[in-house]
Amino acid sequence: MAEPLLRVTDLRKIYGRTWAVDGVTLTVDRGETLAIVGESGSGKSTLARCVARLAQPTSGSVRLDGVELATLSRRRLRPLRPRFQLVFQDPSTSLNPRWTIEQIVREPLRLQGVPGDVPRLLAEVGLDPGLAGRRPHQLSGGQRQRVGIARALALSPDLLILDEPVTALDVSVQAQIINLLLRLQEERGLGYLFISHDLAVVSAVAHRIAVMHSGRLVETGPAERILGRPEHDYTRALVAAVPGG
Numbered sequence: 001m002a003e004p005l006l007r008v009t010d011l012r013k014i015y016g017r018t019w020a021v022d023g024v025t026l027t028v029d030r031g032e033t034l035a036i037v038g039e040s041g042s043g044k045s046t047l048a049r050c051v052a053r054l055a056q057p058t059s060g061s062v063r064l065d066g067v068e069l070a071t072l073s074r075r076r077l078r079p080l081r082p083r084f085q086l087v088f089q090d091p092s093t094s095l096n097p098r099w100t101i102e103q104i105v106r107e108p109l110r111l112q113g114v115p116g117d118v119p120r121l122l123a124e125v126g127l128d129p130g131l132a133g134r135r136p137h138q139l140s141g142g143q144r145q146r147v148g149i150a151r152a153l154a155l156s157p158d159l160l161i162l163d164e165p166v167t168a169l170d171v172s173v174q175a176q177i178i179n180l181l182l183r184l185q186e187e188r189g190l191g192y193l194f195i196s197h198d199l200a201v202v203s204a205v206a207h208r209i210a211v212m213h214s215g216r217l218v219e220t221g222p223a224e225r226i227l228g229r230p231e232h233d234y235t236r237a238l239v240a241a242v243p244g245g
């Protein structure tokens, strides 16, 4: 069988006495969205940060296309960074307010020393390339998140780690960003590790869902099965809490 794009095995992260991530095993294929759902404090963001190596895992394995990331030095990790990129929850804090949109989207290209077509990236995420000279505060929340996505796409990654990417947005804007993410996945064959506490959002994007509780995955399966016939009590409670669910 082909190696999945992302294979996380028995990943752990301890903060003081808290096992924020406690033995997580999962895979994400090319073109697939695995959503991680769970309440606040269940460890979702820590998992995302460990996979992206913004936090150093305490133990366990993170393999991208079979290459181990968890134990690589920063220097050896650097050439692999373009292949996995993060999109953050709040574009108003994750985009440098002093930079223009052009500078923000160009930054990963500059750091890797590669050329790139910023106007084309802006157009690809549905932004008028004429906005390139503006600064983040001159854009709407949805436009800012499109900039965050354009920045993440600049180095042509295989995997996007999306940490609550639409949580800070109005519901109507959420739908537009979700549609954009679906289109980009189809066009580019991207794998998504999609972190969200919102099951309504997750039902629109996920192929599979992993349910996280106290640092562990209590249940993983196809999205329809997890949402329609949850097996674990914790998942049942999450699903029951969704309006109309």
Ligand SMILES: Nc1ncnc2c1ncn2[C@@H]1O[C@H](COP(=O)(O)OP(=O)(O)OP(=O)(O)O)[C@@H](O)[C@H]1O
Pocket: 015, 016, 018, 019, 020, 038, 039, 040, 041, 042, 043, 044, 045, 046, 047, 197
């Ligand atoms: N840098 C840190 N230092 C100490 N403890 C931390 C740190 N980051 C997370 N934790 C703890 O790890 C646990 C998991 O937190 P995490 O933020 O990963 O959960 P989450 O599911 O993403 O929650 P939220 O949706 O509120 O961000 C919590 O108990 C949290 O207090």
